[in-house]
Amino acid sequence: MRLSRFVIPLALFVTIVVFSFFGLEIQDRDKLPSALIDKPFPEFAAASLFDPTIEVKNDALLGRATLVNVWATWCPTCKAEHDELVRISEDTQLQLIGINYKDDPVKARQWLSDQGNPFDLVLQDPEGDLGIELGVYGAPETFLLDESGRVLYKRVGAITREVWSHQMLPFVDDI
Amino acid sequence: MCLISLYSQAASTVDIFEFSEASDKSRYQSLIQEFRCPKCLNINIAGSDAPIALDLRRTVYRLIVNEKMTDDEIRNFLQERYGDFVLYDPPLNERTWLIWSMPLLFLVLGIWWVFSTKIRSASESRIELSQSDRDQLKQILDDNR
Numbered sequence A: 001m002r003l004s005r006f007v008i009p010l011a012l013f014v015t016i017v018v019f020s021f022f023g024l025e026i027q028d029r030d031k032l033p034s035a036l037i038d039k040p041f042p043e044f045a046a047a048s049l050f051d052p053t054i055e056v057k058n059d060a061l062l063g064r065a066t067l068v069n070v071w072a073t074w075c076p077t078c079k080a081e082h083d084e085l086v087r088i089s090e091d092t093q094l095q096l097i098g099i100n101y102k103d104d105p106v107k108a109r110q111w112l113s114d115q116g117n118p119f120d121l122v123l124q125d126p127e128g129d130l131g132i133e134l135g136v137y138g139a140p141e142t143f144l145l146d147e148s149g150r151v152l153y154k155r156v157g158a159i160t161r162e163v164w165s166h167q168m169l170p171f172v173d174d175i
Numbered sequence B: 001m002c003l004i005s006l007y008s009q010a011a012s013t014v015d016i017f018e019f020s021e022a023s024d025k026s027r028y029q030s031l032i033q034e035f036r037c038p039k040c041l042n043i044n045i046a047g048s049d050a051p052i053a054l055d056l057r058r059t060v061y062r063l064i065v066n067e068k069m070t071d072d073e074i075r076n077f078l079q080e081r082y083g084d085f086v087l088y089d090p091p092l093n094e095r096t097w098l099i100w101s102m103p104l105l106f107l108v109l110g111i112w113w114v115f116s117t118k119i120r121s122a123s124e125s126r127i128e129l130s131q132s133d134r135d136q137l138k139q140i141l142d143d144n145r
Helices: A002-023 A076-091 A105-115 A129-133 A161-174 B022-034 B051-065 B071-082 B097-124 B131-144
Strands: A045-047 A055-057 A066-071 A095-101 A121-125 A141-145 A151-156 B002-007 B014-019
Touching: A045 A121, A066 A076, A076 A095, A076 A105, A076 A161, A095 A129, A105 A121, A121 A129, A129 B051, A141 A161, A151 A161, B014 B022, B014 B051, B022 B051, B022 B071, B051 B071
Parallel strands: A066 A095, A095 A121
Antiparallel strands: A045 A055, A066 A141, A141 A151, B002 B014
16 A cells, blocks of 8 residues: 555656656657658659759759758748858858749749849749658758768758758768 | 539538549548648648648549559558658557557556455455564463463
């Protein structure tokens, strides 16, 4: 009797502490872990934004560490992160590839000429089909790939200076 | 070929998809109930108005009608892209073993608890005397003799 009076509250206490420890550590509950981490970037073929006659495939991602950024002109958060993408394109050796997600190509080209174009290459995904292949469920989303096209990291939401230096740079330095 | 508008359970979304086979239509309706919308956390893709839920319903339709995939192939397709999150029935793996083992753990604890209280109540029904109790009792009886 004395033992269970001690053990039951202790067991409850330990359970609450353990679950709080792990549960409260989960930041951003609305951000899902990507199913693509450590896997090769999916096979795709998409038209270039600036020249729709050019079809871009996976080989465009190979040979250089690459940042693939899913963006759209209808997405306010994309506007917020744009300056940081421009800075990354200027300050790093990364190749930047944009996926213009469920957008109007005319507006997209206008946006890039107004605000500066950080991308080496921009692909069109008018219906969001490439987005489905990538497990995208909103914009912006950003994938970091190594030279072999393997996904190292995925960011859901804007890349800020802080996200860049604390979460992404360690992966970039390892490449 | 008939034009069928599908009303989801939540009745908030109306998509127009054409099905030539009635069995495809019923598969579609049951599959879209099964997947969780990645954007809106606890609504299935049938009941959500989020654009991504519409895209996923369109994808399920395409996989059934154009790609002729089986239900399991469609589940794998979405799981490979969106992770275990889209399945309301998560598989047993290194991240979920603890929660899956809970029912068994509670069963074992329950059995242990029932047995330990039974043994205790059985032992409490008669009075156990320690050696010193017995010596003391013997002493009292001897003194009174």
